[in-house]
Amino acid sequence: MRIPSNGIETLGELAEIFNLPVDLISDSNRDEFIQGAVPRGTINIPGYTLLPGRHINWESVKIAIGQQLDALKTNSSIGRFLQEREFIPWKITSPCILGRMAYSSVILERDLEILKEAYPFITLTEIGKSVLGNPIKEVKIGRGKKKLHFNASFHANEWITSGILMDLMNAYLLALTNNYLICGIGAMSVYNTVELSVVPMVNPDGVNLVLEGPMKSQENRLMNINHDNRDFSGWKANINGVDLNNQFPANWEIEKKRKEPKSPAPRDYPGNRPLSEPEALAMAKLVENGNFDMVFAFHTQGEEFYWGYNGKEPEESLKIASILSSCSGYKAVRTIDSHAGFKDWFIQEYNRPGFTIELGKGINPLPLSQFDKIYDNVRGLFFSALTL
Structure with a gap:
């Protein structure tokens, strides 16, 4: 006020x-x-x-x-x-926003403005634009030297991750203005120790496509990519049909060679070159300028998380993974046969801890009936990460 x-x-x-x-x-x-x-x-x-x-x-x-x-x-x-x-x-003693809904980019923009109005100490920055010109926003909270980054909705049909991350951020803001403890530590101590960076929706065009269907101007092209199927619920890619989490220069050539799609597709197509898509490029530039100590990417599904890449992860990652697993109930998996992801690239380039968190369990897009369970599981992980 x-x-x-x-x-x-x-x-x-x-x-x-x-x-x-x-x-x-x-x-x-x-x-x-x-x-x-x-x-x-x-x-x-x-x-x-x-x-x-x-x-x-x-x-x-x-x-x-x-x-x-x-x-x-x-x-x-x-x-x-x-x-x-x-x-x-x-x-204000209760959440200002509600993430438990079909969370489109329009709702995200509205909710970011609501949070900025209620908590004007946050900073909102546009780090880039999507293919269709939708803003990709970063939220920053805190004034500490330790820099943590969280993001969500790299994949279009994993839009539930954006609502989860926004609700977690809202809970942190409430803790700050109401003098709550976070994992036994005063919230303001965290604020003065940590600078939190959040990109709630990396792929706004794709999310909107899954939730609302194609725009008239895009319909013919997208229907062709989607094999004339009007059901876009299985779409993971951005609006160009490129999988944004296969876009990073961490053995991208391996993924390019072995991925089945060789042209734009609803999922798994890594593009013609690394960082060809504006959304992936915006995230890479954010990391290059952000000097983050750790990064966390929210995906679905599996109730597990991945914390290693090609043996290049630092020794501390194992200890952190153990803590995150114990407070979330999610299985910690060191590595899988996958390359060119955001977390992979971060670990490779910076030799710092990076985590891909697979929220929930089932078939994407996960139903909103899972929202509360997912939130309860990852709340501890989120706040533990802030206090590590």
Whole structure:
């Protein structure tokens, strides 16, 4: 929420009134600070929203945010603002978004804006565009030196991974503004130790195709690739018919030679060259610039994860894999006969831990009836990764 800042001398005053860490208020207004001074006019308060409150009284405000409000009451600017508009500042204590739905790129864009409004300390960046011009967004949370990256929906019919990852991110944001513990560690300690990077949907065009069918302008071409089948539920590729997780320069030539599709296909076609597709190229550039210590790619299905590649993974990967397995119940698999994946390339190029997490079990696309079970399993994995 935004409230008047007149009469507020320090961020510490606001932190005390709203029971929030100073760092979150500071980062929520990072673009408006001038040499650390409280910005004049209005200021963002993260983790709160303004609700209509007819016949507002200070006792109702006190109940709403659970604080003694003497300082707020005596601040004439804020007091007048609330009373004139009959608004109550309300602490957000439950998720702002719901990932348990057919999660298209339109829903993702809406939910990212909702989270940015509620938690303005996050940063949203467009790291590239898909073939059809849909934005590929990265979310960053935290100010730590340790850099972790999570992504989802490399494959179109694995769209459930985007909703899962968004819900996990929302849970982390709630923990930060409500002073919760994460794996026994204060959430703000994690925030100041870790910079979290999240790309919730690598393949927006493909996801939209699976969920909504082809656009008129693309219908003839896509029907041809899909063997004249109007059912696109089995489509894994991007809109060009290229499998984005077979696009990375980690023995790409092996996959190119042995993959059955030799031209655009609903799945498994690795393209004519590595990183030929804008979505894969955007992810490669993100990694090259991001200096990530670890990466995690959410896929479906199998209730297992892969943590090695050609013996190039660091020694610490085995220990991390054991921790992630114990907190998720997922089987840790060192390696499989596969190349050219995002995780493979990261391990090969940077000799750092990388993980492909296969959520759930069944036939893709997994049904939403599995959502809660998947979320419960990977919640521990996600938060454990943040506290490693």
